Amino acid sequence: MKVVVCIKQTPSTTAVLTVQNGEVSWSDPSGDKPNVLNPWDEYAVEEAIKLQEAHGGTAVALTAGPPESQEALKTCLAMGCGEAILLSDPALAGSDSRGTGKALAAAINKIGEAKVALFGKQAIDGDTGQTPMQVARALGWTPLTFVASIREIDPAAGTITVERLLEEGRQIVTAQLPVVISVVKEINEPRYPSFMGIRKANRATIPTWGAADLGVSMEPSKVDWAKVYALPTRAANTEIITGDSVAEQARTLVDRLLEEKVL
Amino acid sequence: MKGVFVWLEQRDGAISTISREVLGAGRTLADQMGVDLTAVIFGHNIGDAAASAFGFGANAVIGCDDETLSDFRVEAYGPLLAKLAQERQPAILLMGASTRGRDIAGWVAADLDAGQISDAIKLELDGGVVKATRPVFAGKLLSDVLVPSGLQIITLRSRAFPTAESNGQTGEVEWVGAAISEADLTTKVVGFESSEGGVSLTDAKIIVSGGRGVGGPEGFKPVAELAEALGGALGASRATVDAGWIPYEHQVGQTGKTVSPDLYIACGISGAIQHQAGMRTAKIIVAINKDADAPIFKLASYGIVGDLFQVAPAITAEVKKRLG
Numbered sequence: 001m002k003v004v005v006c007i008k009q010t011p012s013t014t015a016v017l018t019v020q021n022g023e024v025s026w027s028d029p030s031g032d033k034p035n036v037l038n039p040w041d042e043y044a045v046e047e048a049i050k051l052q053e054a055h056g057g058t059a060v061a062l063t064a065g066p067p068e069s070q071e072a073l074k075t076c077l078a079m080g081c082g083e084a085i086l087l088s089d090p091a092l093a094g095s096d097s098r099g100t101g102k103a104l105a106a107a108i109n110k111i112g113e114a115k116v117a118l119f120g121k122q123a124i125d126g127d128t129g130q131t132p133m134q135v136a137r138a139l140g141w142t143p144l145t146f147v148a149s150i151r152e153i154d155p156a157a158g159t160i161t162v163e164r165l166l167e168e169g170r171q172i173v174t175a176q177l178p179v180v181i182s183v184v185k186e187i188n189e190p191r192y193p194s195f196m197g198i199r200k201a202n203r204a205t206i207p208t209w210g211a212a213d214l215g216v217s218m219e220p221s222k223v224d225w226a227k228v229y230a231l232p233t234r235a236a237n238t239e240i241i242t243g244d245s246v247a248e249q250a251r252t253l254v255d256r257l258l259e260e261k262v263l
Numbered sequence: 264m265k266g267v268f269v270w271l272e273q274r275d276g277a278i279s280t281i282s283r284e285v286l287g288a289g290r291t292l293a294d295q296m297g298v299d300l301t302a303v304i305f306g307h308n309i310g311d312a313a314a315s316a317f318g319f320g321a322n323a324v325i326g327c328d329d330e331t332l333s334d335f336r337v338e339a340y341g342p343l344l345a346k347l348a349q350e351r352q353p354a355i356l357l358m359g360a361s362t363r364g365r366d367i368a369g370w371v372a373a374d375l376d377a378g379q380i381s382d383a384i385k386l387e388l389d390g391g392v393v394k395a396t397r398p399v400f401a402g403k404l405l406s407d408v409l410v411p412s413g414l415q416i417i418t419l420r421s422r423a424f425p426t427a428e429s430n431g432q433t434g435e436v437e438w439v440g441a442a443i444s445e446a447d448l449t450t451k452v453v454g455f456e457s458s459e460g461g462v463s464l465t466d467a468k469i470i471v472s473g474g475r476g477v478g479g480p481e482g483f484k485p486v487a488e489l490a491e492a493l494g495g496a497l498g499a500s501r502a503t504v505d506a507g508w509i510p511y512e513h514q515v516g517q518t519g520k521t522v523s524p525d526l527y528i529a530c531g532i533s534g535a536i537q538h539q540a541g542m543r544t545a546k547i548i549v550a551i552n553k554d555a556d557a558p559i560f561k562l563a564s565y566g567i568v569g570d571l572f573q574v575a576p577a578i579t580a581e582v583k584k585r586l587g
């Protein structure tokens with residue numbers, strides 16, 4: 001059984017973003033790489049590798065993005081994915097999650113033999129969280145979102161049981177394969193790439209597929225991202241509460257909070 | 264003119280809080296456009312919840328009461344909402360950005376090939392098109408987005424819009440049949456494990472959070488006591504979750520929950536950019552930290568430079584004294 005894990009390269013969590021003339025750019029003052037494997041996707045990659053270990057077959061990492069996204073795919077290979085495929089085509093740049101979803105679905109069909117496609121719950125740049133559902137509908141596979149645990153999977157019987165993390169608890173669901181799964185952080189503890197894994201990943205040549213390979217064409221985006229801008233700056237006028245004792249500070253603070261009507 | 268549709272969630276016979284916020288936002292848009300607000304609600308034995316939507320401002324209510332809908336399953340709910348949207352042709356379809364709302368919005372958008380906007384925190388009408396403001400890059404930036412043509416599907420972030428209050432009015436619900444029969448569904452809900460009590464972070468009006476400064480699992484005690492005294496929820500920074508001091512469900516920030524309470528009290532949290540991304544839209548932020556240079560003080564409305572193990576219990580005592 002093949003398992004496809006769809007990932008995205010995003011700015012690192014410590015990246016500082018700036019907007020100039022509507023263009024977003026970023027750098028990482030901590031000195032780390034400014035672009036990383038989307039943190040939510042690490043959990044999907046770990047789960048794909050676990051399935052690969054438990055059931056044989058191959059975990060295939062897949063991304064749609066610019067050529068430099070292969071760095072994130074190399075992270076997946078270094079962690080233990082058996083294969084990686086980059087879907088990159090200037091004709092697909094600027095797609096919304098609909099367009100990206102259709103391209104990813106076409107690639108999953110081309111990879112073939114897969115019964116499970118895994119996703120992180122969202123990417124920390126666009127933050128739409130829509131791609132897993134778009135891919136599920138394009139493939140006609142059953143969507144299982146916000147999965148916190150895969151309790152059981154039986155590829156031969158074609159069944160899976162998962163726990164979905166909802167606001168008020170865990171919903172236990174059984175489904176028939178094939179399925180598209182989006183995972184939440186509680187599902188596992190992602191492994192670090194091993195030394196051998198990093199060496200292997202660095203030597204790997206990652207196949208690149210274009211729109212023509214998949215028979216998909218660019219569709220105009222339905223969503224218009226009219227404007228991106230920095231957050232309004234917050235109250236720079238912090239009032240530091242002092243006093244002769246902690247009790248007095250506490251009293252003053254509670255006074256202020258009552259005045260603000262937040263208690 | 265085409266109307267505004269809102270899809271409602273219900274639990275135990277009542278419309279969920281997030282859906283009352285969606286009703287409030289939908290009513291405002293419908294008034295501005297001079298059109299009707301139609302509420303759509305699915306489930307099993309939901310007669311009272313459906314009728315109550317009139318009181319929260321709906322002009323019309325479409326319900327589907329069917330055994331296949333007793334648990335939320337997107338493969339049962341999605342096709343039904345897609346079918347209704349196809350038949351009735353609303354201009355705008357709103358729902359909460361909850362796990363259920365995200366699922367059904369995505370399903371309908373995919374099947375009707377419609378544009379979808381996630382996690383709106385502000386809606387503004389521009390002609391017949393809604394300009395939605397939403398956080399991007401994990402809350403580090405904002406963006407204005409719109410769907411210029413066709414059905415506009417928008418999920419609304421929890422606590423970003425005022426909650427509709429009921430005037431007690433009820434009305435005649437239009438009942439429709441399910442779109443899919445049980446035999447055609449490939450999923451079964453075989454169980455549900457409720458999470459432990461306590462206030463949910465995303466719904467909480469008050470959140471008290473602990474950071475690295477709590478020093479260990481036991482260090483959350485004064486933080487939790489203050490949260491309890493205030494009737495609020497307990498939050499935590501990523502560092503404390505990664506250290507295993509507190510479960511992940513408490514994590515606030517970029518890879519945790521994004522919250523927007525009236526009051527956020529940060530105890531021993533330095534205020535890394537990832538944490539700020541999850542809480543900076545709180546109305547009032549209070550920072551308690553030993554380090555006067557901690558970045559959290561730049562964000563805070565009020566700050567106390569001091570030891571959280573002394574300050575938090577003092578506030579707890581004061582709150583108990585003043586608020587009983």
